[in-house]
Amino acid sequence: MHTIVCVKQVPDPEIPPAKFKIDPVAKKVIPPPGVPPVISVYDERAVEAACRLKDKHKGKITVISVGSEKSTDVVRHAISMGADDGYVLQDEAFENLDSFGTAYVLGKAIQKIGGYDLILCGRQAADWGAGQVGSILGEILGLPVITFACDIQAEDKKLKVKRILKDGFEVVEAPMPALVTVSSEIGLPRLPAGMALMLARRKQIPIWKAKDIGADLSELDRSKAHTEITEIFIPTRETKCEMISGATPAEVATNLVSKLAKMI
Amino acid sequence: MRGGETTMSPYKGVMVLGEMAEGRLAPITMELLGCGRRLADELGEELSVLLMGGKAGALAQEAIAYGADKVYVGEDSLFDEYNSDAYTQWIASFCQKTLPSILLIGHTDIGCDLAPRLNGRLKGGLSMDAVDLTIDPSTKLLISTRPIFGGNAYAKVVSKSARPQMVTIRTKIFSPAERNDSRQGEVILVEEKVDPSVVKVKVVDRIKEEVEGVKLEDAEVVVSGGHGIGSAKNFEMLWELARLLGGTVGATRRACDEGWIPVTRQIGQSGKVVSPKLYIAVALSGAMSHIVGCLGSKCIVAINKDPEANIFNVAHFGIVADYKEVLPALIQKFKEQRSG
Secondary structure, eight states: OEEEEEOOEEOOSSSOGGGOEEETTTTEEEOOTTOOOEEOHHHHHHHHHHHHHHHHHOOEEEEEEESOGGGHHHHHHHHHHTOOEEEEEOOGGGTTOOHHHHHHHHHHHHHHHOOOSEEEEESSOSSSOOOOHHHHHHHHHTOOEEEEEEEEEEETTEEEEEEEETTEEEEEEEESSEEEEEOGGGOOOOOOOHHHHHHHHHSOOOEEOTGGGTOOGGGGOGGGOSOEEEEEEOOOOOOOOEEOOOSSHHHHHHHHHHHHTTTO | OOHHHHHHOSOOSEEEEOOEETTEEOHHHHHHHHHHHHHHHHHTOOEEEEEESTTGGGGHHHHHHTTOSEEEEEOOGGGSSOOHHHHHHHHHHHHHHHOOSEEEEESSHHHHHHHHHHHHHHTOEEEEEESEEEEOTTTOOEEEEEEEGGGTEEEEEEOSSOSSEEEEEOTTSSOOOOOOTTOOOEEEEOOOOOOGGGOOSEEEEEEEOOOSSSOTTTOSEEEEEOGGGOSTTTHHHHHHHHHHTTOEEEEOHHHHHTTSSOGGGBBSTTSBOOOOSEEEEESOOOOHHHHTTTTTOSEEEEEESOTTOTHHHHOSEEEESOHHHHHHHHHHHHHHHHHO
16 A cells, blocks of 8 residues: 655744744744744644554555755654655745645646555644645545545555544545545654664655656746735734732632632 | 736626535524625625525525525535535536635535635635635735634735635634525526536544533633643543533643543644633643634633743733642632532
8 A cells, every 4th residue: 555645844833922923024934943843743643644554554655745955854754653755845936835836746746656545634734724735636636535534444445534523523435546634633643763763864855846746837837826825914912911829729719719700 | 916807707796605504504604694795795796605405495585684695506415414525526516607706615514625625626716714804995806814823823815816716714703694584685596416426435424422511612611731730630630620610621732642631622723722711721831832722712811830831921810830739729719609
């Protein structure tokens, strides 16, 4: 079984918000100094899902990422978890793409890799969170699309996927190859072993440019963008925290309860 | 903007994808109609709604009462249960004939699955989870505001030339349309049938999860624990306080990752978004990814040993202390209050 997983490198969301800064003119987020970017949380779960299928059915996992040369770090992370090969898709033409552009580039790379049974993506990215790339990619490749998976089983060229719903879940079946987007409910990603980390560091991660995957640059023309961001802003919060103190825990509790009296 | 093209565009009007629940219009449909009516009036265009299902026709007059000028009815019992392939195929084909300029979809289980696939087919411009929608007075383009970076920032998104301009709208953000039974409108039956061969993904089971006690999203009080709680057993104290206040318990991603509490209780970017009257944040630092899940709370109380913890920057009341000392005292106090 051959699974291709699409991963993205994002600024670490586990930071205090005071470190989160934006550049409203460039309409970009300023990477927090000293905090290395990480693999997007849902994408890491997608890698985990692929590893579980490999544990059971053997086969191979290929990881791809559209990004900068730095994205080799997240591809290596996926390899240390259990992926076999990885490619970074990096080209000037791939910068600041909208969901259609990203899906187009991923689609071209996937067609080049070929021979897959399953494509996995995170349900959305932890940064811009558009939540569209996986589904559009599925449409481009003409594959069955299953979103928000929390469990994936594969038997005899058929997938059985549990999908998360607001009030529960549903189970769907689809023929392979198919595209599945993975939700965090699938469970914790594995921690790579020391040896795997070392081998992943040594792994060659080829960088593919637009010409390597046969991407038509006119498809990536900015003027063709389906959506455009005209402004980004951080909402202002006007909260003042009133500290509650007291000589004993009981006194602190009494003081807080009297403050909350009106509310509950 | 190539202004000339806009006026020449064959795409016209605002269309709502209606949702139904238990044989009635779902609350999100009224919210979409309320929002859609305002946009249609600003543009001087028509508001239509698409209703799909074996008994959809029976709800057409109601949709008109809630503001629709035109109701399209796809009356096929195949639509009674949502199927991604059937809906995507049928609605895409329908939109290619009706050419709406704006397509409003709920940010619901159905909408989150359907909208991106539909967009992939229609090659429109989609913005997900919109919390605000306006019309640019000069270009007449739809401007949607959506959260980015887990809600720590917002982006305004436009679609200059791709059509339809599509959005999924977060639930409970827009006021529902007001019902007026004297409103007039047109009901159009859409004859086209679903091609069953397009259905590749089949739903074999749908299970509603029974939640013990109050649902996290509906709770008026949420007591939430972070990594500082230290163990699964220590969460019991949070449960006791929550039950006492008629609320429930949530947690940060790190606490869930530790396995101290089920991941379904996770609040924040990769978990649930809650907006209770009272949010008691216990032994959690307030990482960016967590606080976006609770910022809508009316009142946030933070209990943390570390006076520098970020949670104090968003809390209304703060207690710098070990929760193991404060929570029992708090529980005791509330008990006294109840019995008194």
